[in-house]
Amino acid sequence: MRSFDKKVLAKYIFIAIAIAIAISFLIISNQMAGDMAKDERQKMELWADALQRAADNNGVDELDLTLKILSSNKTIPAILCDEDNNVLMHANLDIPSDDSLKYLADQVIDLKKANIPIVIESPNFKQYVYYGDSSTLKRLQYYPFIQIGVMTFFICVSFLALLSTKNAEQNKLWVGLSKETAHQLGTPISSMLAWVEYLKTKTSDVSTLNEMEKDVMRLQVVADRFSKIGSTPSPETREVGEEMMQSVAYLEKRISKKVKFEFxxxxxxxxxKISTSLFSWVIENLTKNAVDAMEGQGRIVFKLSQKNGMVCIDITDSGKGLPKAMFKSVFSPGFTTKERGWGLGLSLAKRIIEDYHKGKIYVKSSEIGVGTTFRIELKREVI
Structure with missing residues (x-):
């Protein structure tokens, strides 16, 4: 399994664990709330029974016990009504000083919706006890959502902090490695250039040496690219078509003749505004990816256009294509469909275009077995 797949799997596992914890909290809290609601129902049934016994007035001793039961309810809001919904008694309600009748009528409606009323029946009358949830039960019902929210917040903050630290360390490592690579390449490249010039003075056939010089100059361009990683380049206004043609020209002579280039x-x-060395790196990466996708034979079309103040560069291959699910993931570090490769080409291309050129790069379209089109968008400069 590639490192990219492992990272994706780890994220899914992390999300699955978080969801499982959240569901567990909800299930447990719902069970506790359900048990507490049953307990409160039993208390209210006892309270209603006490009301009926008080109405029946069955002796002084029993009346004393009945009053104790009635006075024991200090948390559950309740209203006693007759058959016509006239309020006869209420408990644990904060009655406002003004318009108390309307308040009680509204409370009757709310309590009807909250729980199934308890019916008190006797030969002479029929009454209803409407009751709601106690403040403790309400807090218990809301508590898991608050807990899940707090837990999610801290998990997200911790995850982002860890990700930020990891990215910062990776960026620092890559920048240091890139600059050291550029530094180490500098000396042998200069030496090779000197040797090429020396050999030109010793032979009359300089065509081979000229090609060798191009390859050495190419190494110098690569070293310059590595030296620019981690620093802020200064793009200059350039003719995009010319820059693109120059970037492709070097590769065209070194790629299989079975690959046809069209412009x-x-x-x-x-x-x-373009940083020449970095922009050519992007074009070359996209071109090499296109060649790999076509397995060394096919057609690559480079199209230049303008739209809504943007310069658009479309690079289309006749390769195997990409499923739509991969349109974004192909730019992720470590993503690759090749047996060999680091999966950094498109990731670097995206960073160069978006961070250094303030543009966009994305998969414009793709069809399995037909090919893929990558698009680069840069802000157009008017001269």
Missing amino acids: DIPGDPLYA
Whole structure:
């Protein structure tokens, strides 16, 4: 399993554990709330029974016990009504000083919805006890949601802090490694350039040496790219079509002849702010990915256009295509469909375009067995 797949799996496991904990809290709290609601129902049934006994007035001793039961309810809001919903008695309600009748009428409606009323029946009358949930039961019902919210908040903060720290460490490592690589390449590249110039003075056939010089200069461009990682480049206004053609020209001679390159560039030049060495890195990465997707044979079309003040670069291959689910994940570090590879090419391309050029790069379209189109959008400069 690749590192990218492991990271995705770890995220899913983390989310699944969090969901399982949240569901557990809800189930346990619902069970506790249900048990407490049953207990309060039993208390109110006893309270209603005490009301009936008080009405029947069965002796002084029993009346004394009945009054104790009635006075024991200090938390559950309750209203005693007759058959016409006239309020006869209420308990544990904060009655306002003004318009108390309307308040009690509204409370009767609310309590009817809260719980099934308890019916008190006798030969002479029929009454109803409407009751609600105690403040303790209400808090118990809301508590798991508050707890889950707090837990989710702390988990998110911890996860983001860990992710931020990890990304910062990785970025620092990559920047240091890149700059050290550029530094180490500097000396041998300079030496190789000197040797090429020396060999030119010793032979009349310089065509081979010229190609060798191009490859050495290419190494110098690569070293320059690595040296720019971690720093803020200063893009300059460039003609996008020309920059794209120069980037492809080097690869075109070094890629299989079975790969055909086609260009669709408008007659009027289009300009954008570009860091040449970094921009060419993006074009080359996309071109190499296209060649890999076509397995070394096929057609790559480079199209340049403008839309809504943006310069659009479309690179279309005739390769195996991508499922829609991969349109975003292909830019994730470590993602690769090849047997060999680090999965960093498209991730670097995205960072270069978005962070250094303030543009966009995305999969415009793809069809399995037909091909894929990547699009780069850069802000157009008017000259």
